[in-house]
Amino acid sequence: MTDDAAPDLRASDADRERVAEILRDALAEGRLDMAEFEERLDATYKARTYGELAPITRDLPAGNGAAVPSVPSVSLHKEPAGQGSWAQRIVGGEGSSTWAVAVMSGFQRKGRWTVPRRFTCFAFWGGGEIDLREANFADREVEINCIAIMGGVEIVVPPGVEVVVQGIGIMGGFDHREEGVPGDPGAPRVVVTGFAFWGGVGVERKLPRAERQRLKEERRRQKLERGAGRRELDGSRHDLLGGDPHGLHDPHRRERD
Incomplete structure (x- = not known):
């Protein structure tokens, strides 16, 4: 990476591939043994920023700056990659669906849909799935209000989304495991509220299917x-x-x- 690049900017898949190619050449030339190669390759695919990529090839030919491209100065004033992508998904307007009901049955909200500012669902002797991994959001903060009576609701959120759980459970409960994980800059905030009686509301963080x-x-x-x-x-x-x-x-x- 060059001196004028920003070490905190997110690296792309192409950047990681350029570093991996230098490591493969170094292995073939005998500059790295297999243990070093595997260690550095693992670090390459785990790296998120240019600053994490640069040291991996700094002591190798073509690795002192060539692996990670210089970032034009204008890009230093743009939003980080994560924030830019989230900004595109906070679309405003109305949600494509504002409620769901499952009475001795089930419901799903998944794929490409727009989460409203407040989504309400009710499950009685049934279950529902609310998948936000590919969803857009009507606002920076959305509320999912769940009422589960002898039933359950599963909420799936992608990495980077902040989750706050405020629901009340009586002989039932709300899942708080994903609460407290810091969100990405510009990412939406999902507030889970509601009531569970002999039922439960789960929250799980999963990568999108493509990822x-x-x-x-x-x-x-x-x-x-x-x-x-x-x-x-x-x-x-x-x-x-x-x-x-x-x-x-x-x-x-x-x-x-």
Whole structure:
């Protein structure tokens, strides 16, 4: 990364791939051993900012600034990547759905929909799912009011969303596990209210499906790369020892033994 780039700006998938490519070249050239390669590659795909990416290749050829592009000065005044994406999802206006009812049945609100400023749902001997991972929001703060009588409601939120739970449970309860996790700058705030009697309201944080699939493919690719790297090292060792990987014909072995 260059000196004029902003270390706190979010890195893109393309930035991480450029760093990974330098690491692969370094492994093939013998500049890194397999343990170092795997450690740095893991850090690469976990890195969120340019500042976290830059040290990974700083001691490698083409890694001292070439892996992470310079950020034009104008971009320093723009919103961070997370805030910009959230700003696009806070659309204002009215929600596409403001209520849901499940009486000995079920309901779902998922996919592309707009969460209103206040969404009310009722579940009696039934259940409902409110999935916000791909949703837009009518306001920066939305309220989901849940009434669960011998039933349940599951609320799914994406990472980065702040959750506040204010519901009351009698012989039932509200899930507070996701409460207190700081939200991303500009991300919406979801306030869960309501009443549960012999029922429950759960809150779970999950990655969007596309992101989960991307990470799954990334782990699969890393596994294949590690396997290929090990085979390449084994082949190099085999050639170095003249086809005797265990050193059985080492002329100095007898002296050492």
